[in-house]
Amino acid sequence: MADWLIVGAGFTGATLAERIAKRLGQSVHILDQRPHLGGNAYDYLNSAGIRVHKYGPHLFHTNSKKIWDYVQAFSKWTPYTHHVLAKIDQNLAPVPFNFNTIEALLPASQAQALIARLETHFPKDARIAVLSLRQHEDAQLRAFGDFVYEKLFAHYTMKQWGLSPDELAASVTARVPVLMGRDNRYFQDRYQALPADGYTSMFENMLRHPKIKLSLNVDYHSLAKSELAPKIIYTGPIDRYFDYCFGPLPYRSLNFVEEITTGAPQAAGTINYPGKEPFTRVTEMTLLTGAVGDRLTRIREFPQAHLPGVNEPYYPIPRAETAALYQKYAALARKTKGTYFCGRLANYRYYNMDQAIAAALTLFQRRILRGG
Numbered sequence: 001m002a003d004w005l006i007v008g009a010g011f012t013g014a015t016l017a018e019r020i021a022k023r024l025g026q027s028v029h030i031l032d033q034r035p036h037l038g039g040n041a042y043d044y045l046n047s048a049g050i051r052v053h054k055y056g057p058h059l060f061h062t063n064s065k066k067i068w069d070y071v072q073a074f075s076k077w078t079p080y081t082h083h084v085l086a087k088i089d090q091n092l093a094p095v096p097f098n099f100n101t102i103e104a105l106l107p108a109s110q111a112q113a114l115i116a117r118l119e120t121h122f123p124k125d126a127r128i129a130v131l132s133l134r135q136h137e138d139a140q141l142r143a144f145g146d147f148v149y150e151k152l153f154a155h156y157t158m159k160q161w162g163l164s165p166d167e168l169a170a171s172v173t174a175r176v177p178v179l180m181g182r183d184n185r186y187f188q189d190r191y192q193a194l195p196a197d198g199y200t201s202m203f204e205n206m207l208r209h210p211k212i213k214l215s216l217n218v219d220y221h222s223l224a225k226s227e228l229a230p231k232i233i234y235t236g237p238i239d240r241y242f243d244y245c246f247g248p249l250p251y252r253s254l255n256f257v258e259e260i261t262t263g264a265p266q267a268a269g270t271i272n273y274p275g276k277e278p279f280t281r282v283t284e285m286t287l288l289t290g291a292v293g294d295r296l297t298r299i300r301e302f303p304q305a306h307l308p309g310v311n312e313p314y315y316p317i318p319r320a321e322t323a324a325l326y327q328k329y330a331a332l333a334r335k336t337k338g339t340y341f342c343g344r345l346a347n348y349r350y351y352n353m354d355q356a357i358a359a360a361l362t363l364f365q366r367r368i369l370r371g372g
């Protein structure tokens with residue numbers, strides 16, 4: 001039996017496994033119910049030889065030098081700046097919504113007047129959440145907020161979540177702010193890159209250690225008591241761990257449809273569809289991970305309700321009701337001695353990859369290293 005059992009071989013589990021093995025010299029058995037490691041960041045070469053992110057596009061971006069330095073140990077990194085266009089009224093316009101987007105959608109004189117007004121009210125490159133723009137004291141800026149909301153956020157959000165922006169925590173739509181400038185990059189973070197040989201290879205490097213054993217296709221809940229370890233880290237859905245005793249936490253799922261094609265690549269890494277189409281976005285993997293011959297691979301994302309046991313719980317749904325339900329489970333988790341709960345599903349937090357790594361490193365430094 002290993003010193004530690006880690007449930008889930010995504011970023012959270014892999015970070016903790018390698019820290020425990022390397023820093024503490026203790027043995028780790030890490031398992032995943034899926035047939036591969038990497039969690040939602042898993043990638044593979046498809047039949048056209050193109051590296052595809054199986055669970056949708058994964059762009060690594062962070063402002064944290066600590067996290068950027070940490071990931072250097074496991075991969076070489078290729079600088080990659082993600083660009084997104086949205087199909088709005090037959091135009092392809094940059095996202096986040098910025099001055100270039102305004103010019104792409106409005107007649108020149110109207111666009112210039114609006115940009116001038118925005119420049120008098122906001123500092124250059126300010127990041128303003130669309131929901132707060134809709135509340136602005138200036139009526140013309142409120143009208144602009146309504147325009148952005150209708151064109152970019154209302155339908156996309158309803159498709160993605162089955163809820164309107166107002167029914168979600170404001171932080172959800174604030175992830176893609178209105179930018180008061182001309183920066184067309186999807187992320188403004190200081191470090192933006194993709195692992196040169198893919199995420200799967202990076203995970204293999206993280207877990208390559210004599211004290212780490214990886215088992216795939218194993219569901220934690222099917223293990224016998226004798227197969228458990230004295231200390232456990234659980235990175236799966238927290239409600240499932242406690243047998244849904246307070247009722248299921250809602251998650252949102254997606255269906256990813258991969259299309260291999262030829263011809264010209266689409267005009268940006270991702271094109272968002274904030275209109276009536278049943279899908280939200282299409283990503284040209286070739287523009288992210290490199291071309292092979294003349295073949296292209298696109299991933300189209302169709303949002304759907306999450307049904308436990310039927311599809312994957314990709315997104316926690318941030319809103320007041322779910323936060324209250326999560327807190328009930330978190331209180332039980334705090335009382336579960338010898339088991340740590342960490343990660344996007346176990347903490348029910350809308351973490352990006354860098355945030356998942358940061359939470360895992362914090363757990364390691366503040367509690368595991370101190371034996372707490």
Ligand code: FAD
Nearest residue numbers: 008010011012033039040056058059220236343344352353
């Ligand atoms: P996960 O990756 O979900 O790993 C948890 C693992 O636990 C899974 O492999 C699961 O199979 C396993 N597990 C669960 N229950 C059990 C059980 N009972 N027994 C055994 N194993 C179990 N982040 C970014 O920074 N940039 C992006 O561009 C980005 N794009 C994304 C796009 C999509 C469509 C999605 C869904 C997420 C995206 N993310 C992105 C977020 C990123 O995927 C997460 O931050 C990261 O994967 C979290 O890692 P984790 O280890 O906490 O969870």
Ligand code: UDP
Nearest residue numbers: 095152153154156157160172173175176272
């Ligand atoms: N969003 C939107 N229109 C867009 C892009 C984003 O309405 O063109 C909203 C939507 O609610 C989405 C959220 O902003 O879920 C966060 O977008 P992000 O691209 O960060 O989502 P993720 O990559 O995590 O799926």
